[in-house]
Structure formats: structure tokens, C-alpha cells
Amino acid sequence: xxxxxxxxxxxxxxxxxxxxxxxxxxxxxxxxxxxxxxxxxxxxxxxxxxxxxxxxxxxxxxxxxxxxxxxxxxxxxxxxxxxxxxxxxxxxxxxxxxxxxxxxxxxxxxxxxxxxxxxxxxxxxxxxxxxxxxxxxxxxxxxxxxxxxxxxxxxxxxxxxxxxxxxxxxxxxxxxxxxxxxxxxxxxxxxxxxxxxxxxxxxxxxxxxxxxxxxxxxxxxxxxxxxxxxxxxxxxxxxxxxxxxxxxxxxxxxxxxxxxxxxxxxxxxxxxxxxxxxxxxxxxxxxx
Numbered sequence: 554x555x556x557x558x559x560x561x562x563x564x565x566x567x568x569x570x571x572x573x574x575x576x577x578x579x580x581x582x583x584x585x586x587x588x589x590x591x592x593x594x595x596x597x598x599x600x601x602x603x604x605x606x607x608x609x610x611x612x613x614x615x616x617x618x619x620x621x622x623x624x625x626x627x628x629x630x631x632x633x634x635x636x637x638x639x640x641x642x643x644x645x646x647x648x649x650x651x652x653x654x655x656x657x658x659x660x661x662x663x664x665x666x667x668x669x670x671x672x673x674x675x676x677x678x679x680x681x682x683x684x685x686x687x688x689x690x691x692x693x694x695x696x697x698x699x700x701x702x703x704x705x706x707x708x709x710x711x712x713x714x715x716x717x718x719x720x721x722x723x724x725x726x727x728x729x730x731x732x733x734x735x736x737x738x739x740x741x742x743x744x745x746x747x748x749x750x751x752x753x754x755x756x757x758x759x760x761x762x763x764x765x766x767x768x769x770x771x772x773x774x775x776x777x778x779x780x781x782x783x784x785x786x787x788x789x790x791x792x793x794x795x796x797x798x799x800x801x802x803x804x805x806x807x808x809x810x811x812x813x814x815x816x817x818x819x820x821x822x823x824x825x826x827x828x829x830x831x832x833x834x835x836x837x838x839x840x841x
Contacts, residue, residue: 560623562587562751563608563720568617570603570775577603579775580617587719590742590752592762592783595772596795601755604772605722608753609641610634622719638719642709644728648697655680655693658712683711686744703734710741720751727761736827739765759788760824773797 561584570578578600585591593601606612608619610628619626621637628634631641648657659676666672680693684707691704700708706726713721723742727735735758742765745752756762762769763783771779771794779794 559586561585561620562622564620565608566618566620568604568607568619569615570600570607570612571615576775578607578614581772581775581777583770583777583780585720585751585753587751588746588749589768590746590754590766591768591770592754592756592766593770593772594756594759594762594791594795595778598774599772599795600775601772602724603775605641605724605753605755608634608720609639609722611641635716635718638716639722640713640716640718640720641722641724642713642726643724648705648708650696650698653694653696654684654691654700654708657697657708658683658693658715662715679715680711683714684708686711686714686748701734703730703737706730706734706738707741710738710745718750720753721745722753724755725757726754727756727758732824732827735761736824739824740828759791762791763788764824764828771795 563583563585565581565583568578568581568583569576581600581604583591593604595601603612607614608628610631610633613629619628621628621639626637628637628639634640649660652660655673655677658680664672664675664679666675677693684691684693691700691707697705697708710721710723710726726738726742730738739761742752742754746767754762754766766783769779769781769783769786769791770777771781771791773795778797779791781790
């Protein structure tokens with residue numbers, strides 16, 4: 554669990570991104586601590602993906618400063634981000650369907666033996682070790698084409714652990730997943746936190762966000778419109794800030810009266826129960 558009296562792992566100060574006459578991000582400042590899951594929410598075009606791309610080396614900011622591990626950082630590429638311990642999992646991860654799980658995990662980063670030859674035995678052993686941290690149901694020699702959407706997302710998450718990262722960026726990791734698959738991925742995120750890793754999560758589904766995050770950051774029109782401890786805020790408050798309305802009692806009451814609000818509460822209950830079932834099943838499969 555993170556501690557606020559520790560120095561932040563990541564510190565953003567006045568980060569701005571401008572595309573022509575459009576300000577995608579406007580002076581965004583944010584701290585992320587070790588062992589913390591931070592969710593970033595907002596409407597389409599709020600700047601969520603742009604912010605994550607800045608941190609992950611896919612977008613150069615127009616202004617502002619970044620510190621990582623207490624040192625100034627200039628992250629101009631994914632390679633530079635990976636080198637300092639920042640990895641990204643974006644939507645639509647591509648795999649080679651003609652290869653097995655292990656080969657996809659190490660694609661482009663194959664291990665070599667002392668003779669410079671591809672070392673399949675070492676890769677399979679490392680792949681088993683990493684996948685064991687997530688799920689015992691995926692076999693390293695299994696064709697990637699036989700995996701479900703949720704299992705493929707698991708492989709994408711597992712691939713981020715090859716270089717022992719400190720900060721993992723996830724862009725809509727539960728998009729298009731079933732409730733069971735969503736619960737599985739959310740439990741994996743909780744395990745990453747237990748390992749002391751930090752996670753920045755872009756999410757649209759508030760039940761998923763509330764189920765796994767420590768803090769919620771609301772972006773609106775490229776600016777931070779709210780920063781909340783997850784346990785100290787509510788769906789009503791987050792929805793109001795996403796929509797740009799004030800948090801008056803009348804506005805919050807109108808939100809709770811919507812049918813969509815009842816759907817959110819029902820999904821949250823279902824997600825929580827499914828996560829508990831998934832976690833219990835995983836513990837039983839690992840044994841004492």
C-alpha cells in the first residue's frame with residue numbers, strides 16, 4: 554500500500570499539449586505514489602489518452618515538467634519510458650495468432666543462449682513464472698488464437714512485467730470484456746498493487762474504477778476538474794464533475810434518480826461479487 558509521506562514515484566507539473574489551435578491538455582499537475590492505483594476518468598475528448606501517452610513516451614508535451622523517481626525526466630519514446638520502468642498497455646493489443654503464448658510474450662525481445670540462439674526453454678520458464686502471478690489457467694505453449702478476449706488481455710498485462718516495471722499505464726483494460734473477464738483483469742490490477750507497482754488506469758466504467766482504484770482523477774476539457782480518494786467520493790460526485798455541473802444537492806439528486814445510476818450500482822455489486830469469486834478460485838488453484 555502506498556504512503557503519502559513518501560516521495561511521489563511520478564510527478565507532473567503544468568503539463569500542456571497543444572495540437573494547432575486545440576489545447577488537449579492545459580497545465581495538468583499530478584502526483585502518483587508507489588503501490589497506488591490511480592484512475593483517470595472523463596468524457597470523450599477530455600484528454601485522458603493524451604495524458605497517458607505523455608507519460609508513456611508516445612506524445613511530447615508542449616510545456617511542463619516531469620519527475621520520475623525523484624529525478625527530472627524527458628520521455629521522448631516508448632523505449633525511453635520502458636528503460637526507466639514505465640510500460641503501457643493500450644486498447645487493441647496485437648498478437649501473432651500463429652504463435653503460442655510464450656512466443657507472443659517475448660515477441661521482439663527473445664532470449665538468447667550462450668551461442669546466440671533463441672532460448673525457448675528459458676523463455677517458457679520465464680513465461681510460466683510471470684503468468685503464475687496472474688492466472689494458472691493459461692499455458693505457455695497454448696496457441697494465442699485459442700485464448701478468450703479476457704485471456705489475451707491477461708497476456709498483454711503479463712507482457713508488461715518482463716522488465717519488472719514500477720509504473721504500468723492501462724488504457725481501458727476492461728473495454729468489451731464480460732463481467733467474468735472484467736473481474737479477472739481487475740483482480741490482476743490489485744495484484745500489481747500488492748507487488749508494490751503503481752498503475753494509472755483510464756476507465757469509462759465507473760463500477761470498475763471504484764472497485765480497484767485508490768484515487769480518481771477527473772479530466773474535463775484538458776484540465777483536472779477533481780481529484781478524489783476513492784473511498785471518500787461517490788458516483789454522483791464523479792458523474793457531476795465529468796459532466797461539468799456543480800455538486801449541489803439538487804444536481805446530485807437528479808443523478809441518483811436516473812435509470813443509468815441504478816445500472817451502475819447493480820454492476821458494481823456484480824463486479825465485487827465476481828472479483829471475490831475469482832480471487833477465491835485463484836487461491837484454491839495455487840494451493841497452500
